[in-house]
Amino acid sequence: MNRATLIAGIGGGLAALALLAPAAGTALGKLARARESAAAAQAAVTAPRPAPVPLVASRLRVPGGNAAAAMRTLAGRVRRLAAEGGVLAEQVAPGPMDAGLVRLRVRLSGPGKAVVALADRIEREAPLTRFAAWRVTALPEGSLRLEGEAVAAWR
CATH class of the missing domain: 1.20.5 (Single alpha-helices involved in coiled-coils or other helix-helix interfaces)
Known part of the structure; x- marks a missing residue:
């Protein structure tokens, strides 16, 4: 090289x-x-x-340590209010659950004024419950059927 x-x-x-x-x-x-x-x-x-942030104040939540317990509590409340108001609770079934929310599919029927009063009572009284979707159908003899999805926060 x-x-x-x-x-x-x-x-x-x-x-x-x-x-x-x-x-x-x-x-x-x-x-x-x-x-x-x-x-x-x-x-x-x-x-x-971080710990999950509560969706609503504690006095407005559905009591229950988890979603399933809150669902049972909410279903029992709707059935109890329906019985007190003279309304037939045809269906009270769990719906899909979101983070911190429980959904309840309901079908209620009875005298028109009683069904409207029951829906008003469900939404006005604690725990905070709202109908996300609902439909009212007229039945014979002045009766109504309310079908909808009640939503409440449990945490």
């Missing part, structure tokens, strides 16, 4: 290094950002979760 070949090889290597340096710097920068993102994601996953 002679001196000219050696100098040409070193010169070519330095030229290649100069041409590849920006691409290597960009790749190293992207790698550093990816590592930072991965570390932040890992920290977010392992961080303690």
Whole structure:
């Protein structure tokens, strides 16, 4: 190996290094950002979760330690109010549950004034319960049928 070949090889290597340096710097920068993102994601996953925020004040919630207990309490309340008001509770069935909410599918029928009074009482008295969707159908002899979905917060 002679001196000219050696100098040409070193010169070519330095030229290649100069041409590849920006691409290597960009790749190293992207790698550093990816590592930072991965570390932040890992920290977010392992961080303690804050306690869930109550949807309504405690006096307005349906009592119950969990969604199933709250559902039973709400169903019992609707049945009790229907019996007190002289309204037939044809259907009182659990609906889909959301985070902190219970849904109850109801079908109530009876004298028109009694059904309206019952719906008003369900919505006005504590615990806070609202009909998310409802439909009233007229029946013979002045009776009504109320079908709907009652929603209440349990936490």
